[in-house]
Amino acid sequence: MRSLTALRMVVHDRSSTAGALLGVVAIVFLVGQQLSILFGLLNYMSVLVDHSGADAWVMSANVRNADAGNSVSVRFMDRAIGLEEVEWAEPVLIGNGLFKTGDGSFESVRVVGIRRPRLAGGPWEFEKADERALLDLDSVTVDRLDLAKLGNPRLEQVTEIGDSRVRIGAISDGARGFQGTLVFASLDKVREIARTPPGRYSAILVRFKPGVSKEAALGKLRAVMPPGAVYATDELSRLTRRYYFAHTGIGGSFGFSTIIAVLIGVVIISLTMYTSVLSRARDFAVMRAIGGRRRDIAVVVVSEVLIIAGVGVFVGFLMLAVLLNMTHGSAIPSYFPRQVPPLLAAGALAVSLLGSLVALRVALRAEPASVFH
Numbered sequence: 001m002r003s004l005t006a007l008r009m010v011v012h013d014r015s016s017t018a019g020a021l022l023g024v025v026a027i028v029f030l031v032g033q034q035l036s037i038l039f040g041l042l043n044y045m046s047v048l049v050d051h052s053g054a055d056a057w058v059m060s061a062n063v064r065n066a067d068a069g070n071s072v073s074v075r076f077m078d079r080a081i082g083l084e085e086v087e088w089a090e091p092v093l094i095g096n097g098l099f100k101t102g103d104g105s106f107e108s109v110r111v112v113g114i115r116r117p118r119l120a121g122g123p124w125e126f127e128k129a130d131e132r133a134l135l136d137l138d139s140v141t142v143d144r145l146d147l148a149k150l151g152n153p154r155l156e157q158v159t160e161i162g163d164s165r166v167r168i169g170a171i172s173d174g175a176r177g178f179q180g181t182l183v184f185a186s187l188d189k190v191r192e193i194a195r196t197p198p199g200r201y202s203a204i205l206v207r208f209k210p211g212v213s214k215e216a217a218l219g220k221l222r223a224v225m226p227p228g229a230v231y232a233t234d235e236l237s238r239l240t241r242r243y244y245f246a247h248t249g250i251g252g253s254f255g256f257s258t259i260i261a262v263l264i265g266v267v268i269i270s271l272t273m274y275t276s277v278l279s280r281a282r283d284f285a286v287m288r289a290i291g292g293r294r295r296d297i298a299v300v301v302v303s304e305v306l307i308i309a310g311v312g313v314f315v316g317f318l319m320l321a322v323l324l325n326m327t328h329g330s331a332i333p334s335y336f337p338r339q340v341p342p343l344l345a346a347g348a349l350a351v352s353l354l355g356s357l358v359a360l361r362v363a364l365r366a367e368p369a370s371v372f373h
């Protein structure tokens with residue numbers, strides 16, 4: 001009965017309902033949009049690690065992120081292969097170069113060298129051609145989202161990176177890095193571009209055999225490597241994301257904008273609910289006069305908030321879904337993990353209840369005697 005009364009009040013007081021509804025929608029949509037971009041950027045930060053297909057990375061000791069390590073010796077790969085738990089170990093060489101566009105200008109790129117024929121650590125999805133293109137020494141891949149930046153090179157087009165001749169052999173899909181445009185090539189080609197001495201690599205990727213305990217295998221791998229040089233893939237991914245989140249200003253920027261969005265929602269909800277309760281103060285006094293308890297009034301007000309919050313969450317997520325669908329596959333980084341929506345909905349509900357506290361306090365002050373004044 002009390003919930004039905006709350007529903008009637010929500011439907012009757014349309015202006016206040018619309019205002020509070022706007023506050024909830026603002027919280028869900030604005031915070032959700034910020035989070036989707038944040039998670040999209042986090043994916044960019046550790047994209048090479050997350051899609052490497054390896055269980056462990058061997059790098060220089062005590063790196064702070066996957067992009068800032070010193071070179072390691074080929075002997076590390078030999079040590080890894082010697083362990084019975086290891087299925088394969090492959091080197092990766094990362095360098096920088098200048099990609100020559102069609103109009104003669106240059107774009108800075110990050111070249112990632114992978115060893116043939118396994119091509120471990122290479123691109124994982126393609127729009128045109130496939131990974132077999134990298135079996136050719138001069139072939140490279142560029143990502144479809146970077147084509148405009150690189151002058152829209154065509155498949156099989158010949159160009160230069162640094163002083164080295166390369167050919168566009170494939171176009172990847174989703175291989176975008178946080179530090180710059182990613183171009184994949186064979187190990188020998190990247191060594192030529194980056195002028196890296198023989199026998200030195202950026203990292204060694206290690207894959208354990210199926211059925212092997214990863215913790216035990218990691219322990220054995222660490223035993224034959226220098227201290228602090230072996231990282232589980234998920235560990236290195238977290239380390240890299242945490243580093244960029246804390247040291248690039250992204251954390252503070254997104255945190256501030258999220259707080260602002262929440263505050264806007266709280267203010268809108270508080271003002272509209274407060275105004276609504278003030279306009280219905282006599283109604284609450286009548287409820288008290290005919291025997292209603294303070295608890296009944298509290299249930300009515302809270303039920304109003306829950307109804308408005310439920311509708312607002314639905315509308316907010318609907319708008320957010322449209323936005324994510326529009327930006328999917330675009331240059332705008334957007335990703336929304338499946339565990340985030342329930343947390344966002346619960347947060348919006350909690351903020352809505354918080355915003356209604358002032359209105360609830362006013363409603364509970366309604367005195368039965370005021371009806372007869």
